[in-house]
Structure formats: structure tokens, C-alpha cells
Amino acid sequence: MFKWFGKVNFAPYTKVSEFANHLKDGRLMGSKCKQCGQESFPPRADCSKCLSGDFEYIEFSGEAKLLSYTVIHAAPTGFEDVTPYTIGVVDLKETGRLLAWLGDTISEDEIKIGMDLQVVPRVFEELEEIKVYYSLEKPGTTWSVGQSS
Amino acid sequence: MARVGIIGIGHGQFGRRSDATVQELAFEAFREAVADAQIDPKDIDGSVIGSVPEYHKQRSLPGVVQEYLGLNPVPTWLTEVACASGSAAIRTGWMAIQSGAHRLMAIIGCQKMTELSTPEILALMGRVGEVQWESVFGTTFPAYYALFAKSHMHEYGTTREQLLQVAVKNHYYGARNPNALFQKEITIEKALESDPVSDPFQVYDCCANADGAACVILASEDIAKKSKKPVAWLDGVGCATASMSVLRRPSLTGLPSAEEASRIAYKMAGVTAKDIKVAEVHDCFTIAEIMAYEDLGFCAKGAGGRFIEERQSYADGQTPVNIDGGLKAKGHPIGATGVSMTVEIVKQLRGEAGERQVKNADAGLTHNVGGIGQYCFVHVLRRD
Numbered sequence: 001m002f003k004w005f006g007k008v009n010f011a012p013y014t015k016v017s018e019f020a021n022h023l024k025d026g027r028l029m030g031s032k033c034k035q036c037g038q039e040s041f042p043p044r045a046d047c048s049k050c051l052s053g054d055f056e057y058i059e060f061s062g063e064a065k066l067l068s069y070t071v072i073h074a075a076p077t078g079f080e081d082v083t084p085y086t087i088g089v090v091d092l093k094e095t096g097r098l099l100a101w102l103g104d105t106i107s108e109d110e111i112k113i114g115m116d117l118q119v120v121p122r123v124f125e126e127l128e129e130i131k132v133y134y135s136l137e138k139p140g141t142t143w144s145v146g147q148s149s
Numbered sequence: 150m151a152r153v154g155i156i157g158i159g160h161g162q163f164g165r166r167s168d169a170t171v172q173e174l175a176f177e178a179f180r181e182a183v184a185d186a187q188i189d190p191k192d193i194d195g196s197v198i199g200s201v202p203e204y205h206k207q208r209s210l211p212g213v214v215q216e217y218l219g220l221n222p223v224p225t226w227l228t229e230v231a232c233a234s235g236s237a238a239i240r241t242g243w244m245a246i247q248s249g250a251h252r253l254m255a256i257i258g259c260q261k262m263t264e265l266s267t268p269e270i271l272a273l274m275g276r277v278g279e280v281q282w283e284s285v286f287g288t289t290f291p292a293y294y295a296l297f298a299k300s301h302m303h304e305y306g307t308t309r310e311q312l313l314q315v316a317v318k319n320h321y322y323g324a325r326n327p328n329a330l331f332q333k334e335i336t337i338e339k340a341l342e343s344d345p346v347s348d349p350f351q352v353y354d355c356c357a358n359a360d361g362a363a364c365v366i367l368a369s370e371d372i373a374k375k376s377k378k379p380v381a382w383l384d385g386v387g388c389a390t391a392s393m394s395v396l397r398r399p400s401l402t403g404l405p406s407a408e409e410a411s412r413i414a415y416k417m418a419g420v421t422a423k424d425i426k427v428a429e430v431h432d433c434f435t436i437a438e439i440m441a442y443e444d445l446g447f448c449a450k451g452a453g454g455r456f457i458e459e460r461q462s463y464a465d466g467q468t469p470v471n472i473d474g475g476l477k478a479k480g481h482p483i484g485a486t487g488v489s490m491t492v493e494i495v496k497q498l499r500g501e502a503g504e505r506q507v508k509n510a511d512a513g514l515t516h517n518v519g520g521i522g523q524y525c526f527v528h529v530l531r532r533d
């Protein structure tokens with residue numbers, strides 16, 4: 001159910017919709033091409049290397065390094081209530097990159113390009129409908145159901 | 150290869166144009182370009198419209214523009230590659246004339262943006278990032294360039310002041326351009342007092358949304374040679390792309406599409422970066438102009454901050470850049486921008502830029518970026 005992914009979701013239908021179910025269960029999944037073995041994050045159904053459409057999910061550790069970040073003060077429609085918020089782009093330990101919010105375990109003055117971070121699956125608990133995302137936290141931060149953020 | 154020349158230019162007032170529809174804006178630029186070229190509009194055999202349709206209520210814009218300009222029944226079509234749509238229109242006009250299918254074309258960049266609210270525009274523009282994996286976190290267009298800025302500052306020691314020196318320069322020249330949205334100079338102190346947008350950017354690091362239009366008349370070599378106006382030859386036409394997603398870029402300190410497009414354009418024109426006497430670059434944010442200095446080879450990678458600090462991009466510097474105020478001071482009606490840049494370079498090549506005139510301007514360049522560098526068009530123009 002990919003419509004579960006994100007505060008505002010713009011792409012509810014995708015061949016990698018199971019990603020959101022895994023995230024809800026606390027697992028960060030990338031993809032692996034069954035034909036040539038190429039691994040990707042974000043996950044993709046179709047291999048850019050050998051063009052095969054046969055893939056499987058593989059679990060990522062979530063270990064990451066910060067490549068860049070910014071604090072957003074002027075927000076787009078749908079995000080005004082969380083302003084200001086900080087987004088970061090990280091290099092994942094396994095492969096690929098990810099963009100996400102920096103979470104509560106990191107204060108603004110601690111943020112440094114190159115720092116180690118942990119990608120943590122999360123659920124928007126204040127919302128009635130299922131909405132999942134991930135955030136960038138201090139290494140060692142773990143996910144658990146019902147944990148308040 | 151035969152040459153394609155620009156024989157007429159027109160440029161409307163940029164700004165909040167609550168007085169006009171988009172086709173009325175297009176008309177202002179078209180009328181001026183036709184008069185400038187001293188042609189009969191009945192000889193025009195087609196038009197290309199550069200614009201981004203999501204901002205307009207009118208569906209299928211070329212139809213309404215073509216009718217309003219009185220150009221029916223000759224062909225028209227739209228080019229859309231976000232903020233580079235205007236240069237895409239010039240490129241397809243160049244292609245159409247090179248193919249022999251057309252000989253004399255009106256290329257019109259036009260856009261109305263200010264009918265939407267700022268959060269609506271932020272949402273719309275932010276979705277030029279990848280919507281599946283990025284927009285879900287409320288990314289905005291300034292935020293993407295802020296990621297580039299942070300990375301450039303970290304990697305090369307580019308400073309907050311150097312970023313704002315770009316804005317100060319472009320406002321200095323905008324104050325001397327009657328078509329610009331902001332015709333007043335600013336200081337670094339004043340810029341540092343402006344509201345935060347996306348760290349490190351404040352309001353004065355960002356170009357403004359605007360309405361406006363610009364037009365150039367493109368002609369085949371035989372028609373251009375008979376032109377009453379000095380011809381600006383479109384001698385280098387480079388275009389390249391890069392990944393839609395910021396997650397798949399090799400680095401966040403430059404735009405690979407700009408490097409590749411300039412390589413192609415320089416090669417086609419048989420010039421190097423040193424031969425460029427005046428340039429119009431896509432300064433949607435202050436960092437974008439600094440990255441452009443480097444991507445276009447005006448200075449070494451990482452030296453862009455010092456390049457502006459040493460005033461090398463002022464009119465009397467090594468390579469004058471955005472001597473019309475750039476997107477920063479002119480305003481950025483996204484579909485019109487690439488054509489507006491071209492108008493300014495033609496003025497410079499003709500020696501018609503008035504107090505903004507650069508010395509010995511025999512070769513100029515436009516660098517028009519779509520989105521966050523997914524598309525880049527670099528055009529080299531020369532006079533005989």
C-alpha cells in the first residue's frame with residue numbers, strides 16, 4: 001500500500017508498493033535484480049542495468065552518512081503545519097541514497113555533513129489513517145511499534 | 150552546416166502583470182521583435198512557444214497565442230522542460246530551420262505565474278524533484294538548491310557572503326535594466342536581514358516568480374544574410390540531461406547537464422570558455438550562478454565563490470555574467486527566461502545594451518537550466 005508512504009503522497013500506485021508494508025513493520029527495504037544482482041535504493045521493479053523486471057526486496061541496515069541538508073522555512077502546500085523542518089540527503093551503507101527529515105534525536109547545532117546517521121522507519125501516530133515514513137536519527141536509534149517520537 | 154541567425158528581438162516588462170493575459174504578454178514581445186527585424190509577419194512560417202502549462206488555466210497554450218498573434222494558419226507547438234522551456238523552443242526552432250522544413254520562425258517564451266499563491270508555486274515547483282521518494286518530505290525548489298549550496302560550501306569553502314555577492318551584482322545591473330522586476334540595488338547587510346527560505350538561503354538568494362514574455366525571430370542563413378539588422382548567429386547549440394532525482398547525481402556541487410551541454414556547444418561553435426565575452430546564466434538561486442561559472446569553465450571547479458568575490462563576472466571582469474540583472478533582478482517567468490537571456494545576448498552582440506554594454510562582445514552564451522539541472526541548454530551566439 002504505497003499510499004501509506006509520506007505525509008502527502010503523490011504516487012500511490014507503483015510496482016514497489018510492498019515497500020510501505022515493510023516500512024510499517026519496521027524494515028527498510030531496497031531492491032535486488034534477480035537477473036543480474038544489481039541492488040537499488042530507492043527500490044525499483046525494473047533493472048536499469050539489464051532491463052529485467054524480476055526483483056526481490058532486500059533489507060537495508062539503515063546505516064548512513066549525511067551528504068547535505070537544509071532547514072526549510074518556506075513550506076509547500078500540505079507541510080505548513082510542520083515548518084520549519086530539516087531535510088537531509090544520506091548515502092546508504094549498502095547502496096544508493098535517501099532523502100528524509102532529520103528527527104528529534106539530532107539537534108540543529110549537531111548537524112554536520114559527513115556525520116553518521118541511522119535511517120529509522122516511523123509511523124505518524126497522531127494521524128488516524130496509516131501513514132509511514134522514515135527519519136534520520138542518531139546511530140543506535142531503533143524502531144519500535146508505539147514508541148513516541 | 151548552414152547557419153541559423155537571430156534577426157529580431159522583443160522583450161516585454163517582467164513583473165506582476167495583473168493587467169494582461171499570457172497571450173497579451175506574448176504579443177508585446179512579438180510586436181517588438183517583428184518591428185526590430187523589419188519583416189512582414191506574413192512571411193513567418195511557424196512559431197514555437199516555450200512555456201510551462203501547469204501555471205495557466207488555458208489548456209494548450211500555443212493555440213491561443215498563435216491566434217492572438219495573427220499567425221494562423223502556419224504551424225505552432227509547445228516545448229516544455231521546466232525553467233528551460235524557452236531555450237528548448239529556440240533549439241527546436243533551430244532544428245526546424247536546419248531541417249529545411251521552416252525558414253523564418255517566431256520563438257516566444259511566455260509565462261504567467263502570479264495568479265497562483267506562493268505555497269501553491271512552492272508545491273508545484275518542488276514537484277520538479279522526484280515525487281515518489283522526495284516530495285513526500287515537503288521538498289521545495291529552493292531546498293534542492295540549498296542542498297547544492299551546503300555541499301558546495303562544505304566541499305570548497307564557499308561563503309555566505311560570496312553567495313550574496315551574486316545577488317548584489319545582479320541587482321546592480323537590474324537597476325540599469327528597464328524591463329527588470331527589481332530595478333534597485335541591494336547590499337549584503339540588507340540581504341542578511343531578509344526572511345529565511347531554506348537555509349542557507351534567505352529571500353535575497355532567490356529569484357522571484359514573475360509574469361512576462363520575450364521573443365526572437367530565427368531565420369535561415371539566406372534570409373538572415375539579407376537582414377537589415379546585424380545578425381546574431383546561433384553557432385553552438387548544446388543540450389544535455391541529468392537524473393530527475395537528486396539521489397542519483399554524482400555530486401551535489403555542480404550540474405553535470407550544464408557541463409555536458411557547454412562541451413557540446415563550445416565544440417559546435419569552435420570556441421572555448423575563454424572566447425565568451427558575455428554570458429547569461431541561470432541564477433535561479435545565488436549558488437546556481439556560482440556553479441554555472443564552474444560548469445561552463447569560466448573558472449576552475451570550486452573557484453566560483455572567489456570568481457564573484459574578485460568581481461570577475463562584472464561588466465569589466467574576465468567574463469561578464471548576467472549584465473541584465475539575471476533571473477534574480479529581472480524576475481523569472483519560467484517559460485520566458487531562456488528567450489529573455491537570448492534577447493540580452495543579441496543586444497550585447499549588436500552593441501545596443503546602452504549603459505550595460507560590455508566591450509568587444511563578439512561572442513556570447515546563454516545557459517538555461519530546467520528544474521534542478523535535469524535539463525540544460527547552452528547556446529553560443531556570435532556576430533560576424
Ligand SMILES: [Zn+2]
Nearest residue numbers: 033036047050
Ligand atoms: Zn538486472
